[in-house]
Amino acid sequence: MRHQTTLWSGAALAAVCANPAFAQEAVSLDEKVNQTFAAFTGPFVSLIFAPFPGTSFPWIVMWLVVAATVFTLYFGFVQFRFFKHAIQLVKGDYSDPHDAGEVSHFQALATALSGTVGLGNIAGVAVAVGIGGPGATFWMILAGLLGMASKFTECTLGVKYRNEYPDGTVSGGPMYYISKGFGELGLPGGKFLAVLFSVFCILGALGGGNMFQANQAHAQITGIVGEYPGWITGIIFAGVVFAVIVGGIKSIANVTEKVVPFMGLLYVGAALIILLINYDKIGWAFGQIFAGAFTGLGVAGGMVGALIQGFKRAAFSNEAGVGSAAIAHSAVRTKEPITEGFVSLLEPLIDTVVICTMTALVITISQQMVIDPATGNYVLNEAGTGIATVNDTSGVALTSAAFAAGLSWFPYVLAVAVILFAFSTMISWSYYGLKAWTYLFGEGQTSELVFKVIFCVFIVIGAAASLGPVIDFSDAAIFSMAVVNIFALYFLMKLVKAELHSYASRLQSGEIRKFSD
Amino acid sequence: MPTKLLIGLDGEGSGERALHHAKRLAKLIGDCEIVVAYVIEWSPFTFQTAEENAKRHQRREEELNLAHSRVVDPAVTQLVDEGYTASGVVRHGDVAETLNKIAVEAGAEQIVVGRSSEGGFTQRLFGSSTGNLVMHASMPVTVVG
Numbered sequence: 001m002r003h004q005t006t007l008w009s010g011a012a013l014a015a016v017c018a019n020p021a022f023a024q025e026a027v028s029l030d031e032k033v034n035q036t037f038a039a040f041t042g043p044f045v046s047l048i049f050a051p052f053p054g055t056s057f058p059w060i061v062m063w064l065v066v067a068a069t070v071f072t073l074y075f076g077f078v079q080f081r082f083f084k085h086a087i088q089l090v091k092g093d094y095s096d097p098h099d100a101g102e103v104s105h106f107q108a109l110a111t112a113l114s115g116t117v118g119l120g121n122i123a124g125v126a127v128a129v130g131i132g133g134p135g136a137t138f139w140m141i142l143a144g145l146l147g148m149a150s151k152f153t154e155c156t157l158g159v160k161y162r163n164e165y166p167d168g169t170v171s172g173g174p175m176y177y178i179s180k181g182f183g184e185l186g187l188p189g190g191k192f193l194a195v196l197f198s199v200f201c202i203l204g205a206l207g208g209g210n211m212f213q214a215n216q217a218h219a220q221i222t223g224i225v226g227e228y229p230g231w232i233t234g235i236i237f238a239g240v241v242f243a244v245i246v247g248g249i250k251s252i253a254n255v256t257e258k259v260v261p262f263m264g265l266l267y268v269g270a271a272l273i274i275l276l277i278n279y280d281k282i283g284w285a286f287g288q289i290f291a292g293a294f295t296g297l298g299v300a301g302g303m304v305g306a307l308i309q310g311f312k313r314a315a316f317s318n319e320a321g322v323g324s325a326a327i328a329h330s331a332v333r334t335k336e337p338i339t340e341g342f343v344s345l346l347e348p349l350i351d352t353v354v355i356c357t358m359t360a361l362v363i364t365i366s367q368q369m370v371i372d373p374a375t376g377n378y379v380l381n382e383a384g385t386g387i388a389t390v391n392d393t394s395g396v397a398l399t400s401a402a403f404a405a406g407l408s409w410f411p412y413v414l415a416v417a418v419i420l421f422a423f424s425t426m427i428s429w430s431y432y433g434l435k436a437w438t439y440l441f442g443e444g445q446t447s448e449l450v451f452k453v454i455f456c457v458f459i460v461i462g463a464a465a466s467l468g469p470v471i472d473f474s475d476a477a478i479f480s481m482a483v484v485n486i487f488a489l490y491f492l493m494k495l496v497k498a499e500l501h502s503y504a505s506r507l508q509s510g511e512i513r514k515f516s517d
Numbered sequence: 518m519p520t521k522l523l524i525g526l527d528g529e530g531s532g533e534r535a536l537h538h539a540k541r542l543a544k545l546i547g548d549c550e551i552v553v554a555y556v557i558e559w560s561p562f563t564f565q566t567a568e569e570n571a572k573r574h575q576r577r578e579e580e581l582n583l584a585h586s587r588v589v590d591p592a593v594t595q596l597v598d599e600g601y602t603a604s605g606v607v608r609h610g611d612v613a614e615t616l617n618k619i620a621v622e623a624g625a626e627q628i629v630v631g632r633s634s635e636g637g638f639t640q641r642l643f644g645s646s647t648g649n650l651v652m653h654a655s656m657p658v659t660v661v662g
Contacts (some may be wrong), residue, residue, distance in 0.1 A: 092561050096620070101577040101609030103570045104561030111567050168575030259566045331570035431567040 010347070017236040030464045038469040041476070048476040048483075057304060060479045061311045066148035067321050067486040071153050074493060075500060079148035085507070086342040086424050093338065093514045102333030105343045112258050112328035112344065115428030116351050120317030122221035123216040123396035124412070125359040127471065130369070130394050131386040132309025133299040133378050134285065135292020137360035139310025144352030147320030147343040152180045153489050156182060156341030156496045158326030159334065172330020173432070174323035174485045175201070180369070183490040193488050196437070197323065200480040201436035202451075204324070207470075207477035208316065208428020211462025214398045214421035215470045220418040223397050224411065232500075234463030240423070241466050245430050245452050250429055253427055257415060263417040264355070267318035271358035274406035278365045285364040293438045297331060299375030300384060312475065315482070316350040317356055327432045337511075338499040359399055366402035368393070387482040394468055430455050519602065523625040525616045525650075526555045528588045531631025531661070536592060536662045537593045537613040539629045543601055548633040553592045554619050597630050613649035620656060627657045631650035 051057045072079065082306030088094060089105045120274040128136040154174065161180040162172030175194040181191025218233040243249045275282060288297065293310075319325055325344060332340045363369070370379040370388040393401050396418060401411040430452065438444075438452040462470055506512045526532035536553075543549040557580050560606045565573070589605035594602035604621075608615050620628050630647055651658050 095561065097610075099555065100561070100615075101559050101573075101580065103565075103573045106562050107565055110564050114564065115567070169572050169573065172570065251531055253566050258568055261540060328567050328570075331567070331573065333574065383625055386572055428567055 001163070003274045006022040013389070027075040030466075033461055033464040034466050034469060037465050037473070041361075041469065041473040044117075045472045045476040047383070047474075048479050052180070056301060056308075058308065058312075060483070061308055061315075061444050063486065064084075064150075064315045064321050065146065065311055065477070067145060067482075068150045070142065071149035071489070072146050075149055075152065075497065078152055078342075078500070079145065079349075082342045082345070085391045086346050087345050088514070089339050090346065094512065096515060099333050101470075105332060105334070108329050108332040109343050109346060110261065110330075110342060111428075112325045112347055113350060114257065114424050115209075115324065115328055115432070116225055116317065116319050116347060116494040117264055117355060118425040119213055119216045119261075119396065119418065120313070121351065121419070122399050122418060123212075123219075123357045125319050126315045126402075128309040128359050128365060128396040129363050130389065130398050131300065132345035133237050133297050133387060134288040134360065134364040135290075135291045135294070135296060135299070135303070135306035135469070136310035136313070137357060138293030138362070139307045140314040140356055140360070141310075141353055142312045143314035144318060144320075144348045147314065147318055147348040147352065149355035149488070150486070151318070151325055151347055152189065152341040152345040153496050154326040154485065154492055155329040155344035156338045156499060157492055158330040159332060159337035159340045159490075160495070160499070164332040169330050169434060171438075172202075172471075173327035173435055173439075174481075174488065175436060176330075177326070177492065178484075178488045181495060183328055184495070185491065187491060190488075193484055196485040197481060197488075200477065201323070202331070202433050202440075203360070203477035204322070204474075205429040205433025205436070206455065206458045207474035209324075209432065210426055210458050211465070211470050212474040213425050214462035215465065215467060216460045217419050217422040219467070220400065220415050221288075222395050223400055224415050230464040231460055234460030237423070237463065238459040239452050241426055241430065241459060242452070242456045244427060245455070246449065256420060256424045256427065262419055266413065267417055268355060270403065270407060270410055271362050274365070274403065275358075276363050280468055281365045282361070283306035285361050287399065288364055289360070298372070298375065298380070299387060300380060309390045312351050316349040316475060316478060321482045321489075323481050324432050324478075326431075327435055328428065336503060337498075338496070338503045341496070341499075348493065350386050363398060363407065366405040368402050370397060393509060395419045402440055426459070501513060518600045518619060519548045521550045521552060521625040521654075522545050522624055522625060523544075523552045523554055523610075523616070523620040523628045524592075525630040526553060526588050526592060527631065528555070528584075529631075532588075533631070534661045535631040536628045538659065540596070540599070540601065542627075542629070542659075550604070550624050551596055552619070552625060553596070553603060553605045554616060555588050555591050555605075555607050556612045556619075557584060557607065557609045558612055558614045559580075560611065565581060577609065580609070610659050613644035613653060616646075616650055617654045617656075620654070625656065627659060629661065632660050 031290045047062055047205060051058050090109060091106060095104060157177040161177035162170050163176055164170050176200045178197060179190040179194040214234055214237050218230045221233055244253045291297060292306055294303055296306050299305050311411050325347060329340050329344050334340060353364045368390050389398055400411045400414050403414060433447060434451055441447045522542060524535050539551055543551055563565050584607040591606055593603045593605040607617050616628060632647055647660055
């Protein structure tokens with residue numbers, strides 16, 4: 001598969017090189033896409049990332065962290081108190097054997113994870129560390145731990161207020177729990193917020209769930225075969241995604257769903273090997289992470305710069321508070337919605353606290369980022385926007401270079417992993433986007449087809465545009481979902497608390513027991 | 518209280534042979550009830566897409582209906598028509614583990630299964646459901662060749 005892709009890309013590259021006029025035209029097409037895209041999305045991006053007056057701190061980052069902290073305190077550190085119980089639920093200890101054949105806790109978690117584990121963990125972390133320095137990792141871990149409570153809140157509601165149709169299929173997610181939950185509490189505006197969320201969810205699906213993935217997959221391929229126009233990668237990706245989501249060719253999606261978890265394990269395994277080889281530097285790397293977290297070690301924006309990057313990329317990677325996971329988790333079979341909330345809190349832990357930290361450690365240890373020997377601080381690049389790197393790399397290319405410093409063959413494996421992760425994330429987000437779309441426009445073949453075609457067109461745009469505007473739009477779109485979702489969660493969290501009290505007391509009294517005894 | 522026999526069907530020829538043998542046993546025993554079971558291979562630890570999950574409940578119902586209408590119900594009807602006491606069960610799960618579980622729940626004296634005819638590479642490597650059942654069952658198992 002990889003070999004074929006490389007060959008194809010190589011052939012495309014040769015064709016482009018042989019025809020300079022074509023190359024010129026292609027490059028200018030990429031640029032044109034880039035300029036038009038940046039012009040259209042600029043105002044939206046500026047609004048979402050507007051800083052607090054007189055500071056450089058974006059209000060949206062504060063919004064996410066405050067929410068995660070509020071949920072953590074409100075539910076009395078649920079992520080730690082029920083951690084063991086979450087593991088037992090995933091193992092199936094509390095699953096009724098008569099429900100065999102239904103969606104298990106493990107399956108719901110694995111599906112949600114395959115939507116979140118991906119480029120955010122590989123490329124996103126490189127962006128965070130490349131701009132905010134190793135210190136960003138500290139804030140990323142903290143955001144991951146707090147984010148577990150946000151995920152718990154939204155996924156409990158996702159299951160509690162999902163729609164179950166007569167034919168046995170289910171649809172869930174923030175649009176459903178916002179409208180139903182507000183109705184139950186007698187609050188006005190539920191429907192309006194649900195519609196607003198759906199609009200942002202469609203943008204998020206097209207941005208972070210699609211364009212960012214296509215863009216970074218293209219970056220990874222060009223890193224191996226050399227430069228060629230992005231729209232070529234875009235069209236290939238769009239073709240395959242189209243075949244799956246429109247053509248209904250399930251086999252491609254099925255193979256991906258089975259290969260992706262192994263790629264994830266391979267990625268973590270490779271990171272562990274590099275850390276083991278460099279075990280003497282792990283202490284130093286953690287030193288850099290802690291020192292950088294509070295001093296910034298010379299990065300642009302200092303400590304606040306590291307903090308913003310860490311929080312931003314954690315939220316982008318694990319999507320806690322965004323509401324997307326609530327769509328994925330809502331299909332589970334359980335009589336107790338809160339059990340899926342417990343299971344879902346493992347998601348930010350695996351995604352951010354484990355996998356993202358691995359990437360950050362490998363990048364830090366590889367010393368791809370230039371340090372001034374005199375001061376021990378990081379050296380900024382010429383533009384002053386990030387840390388200077390050995391080969392002037394950023395994003396996924398920086399991760400690739402960092403892994404290559406330890407395992408020279410790894411970029412090839414990483415390229416395959418990135419392509420597969422990108423693909424599986426696109427498939428997941430095409431579903432999230434579709435659910436929001438059908439919430440707005442109703443279910444029906446024509447309506448669904450329109451969304452799916454738009455989705456595929458954005459893959460081409462994403463691969464052709466440059467990283468800057470794509471990442472800005474992707475972040476802005478995903479975070480705009482969090483604006484609506486978290487606002488609603490503040491009103492709905494008391495419903496979750498009632499569930500938590502009831503479940504905890506029944507668990508303690510022995511009314512809820514293990515089935516596997 | 519009749520003696521209970523559990524027959525594991527696989528929808529193929531080997532299941533038929535098991536059924537045939539069970540009838541002979543039932544005749545010899547006299548007061549005997551035959552429980553016909555079919556297990557749909559399923560694991561809670563697989564990876565699925567969000568769309569598959571959303572439709573899973575519907576698919577499960579379809580799978581259960583299909584297994585009943587194609588395999589279990591015809592066998593039960595045939596048994597009843599021939600004068601035996603019989604009932605049918607369809608479940609999802611690991612074939613060996615679930616057959617044993619159904620047999621224990623039903624209070625069966627013995628499990629009768631057919632020897633699967635095809636023996637591919639994976640079966641040699643990981644063992645067949647019949648092999649696993651023989652090794653882990655909590656009661657006597659008769660494998661009909």
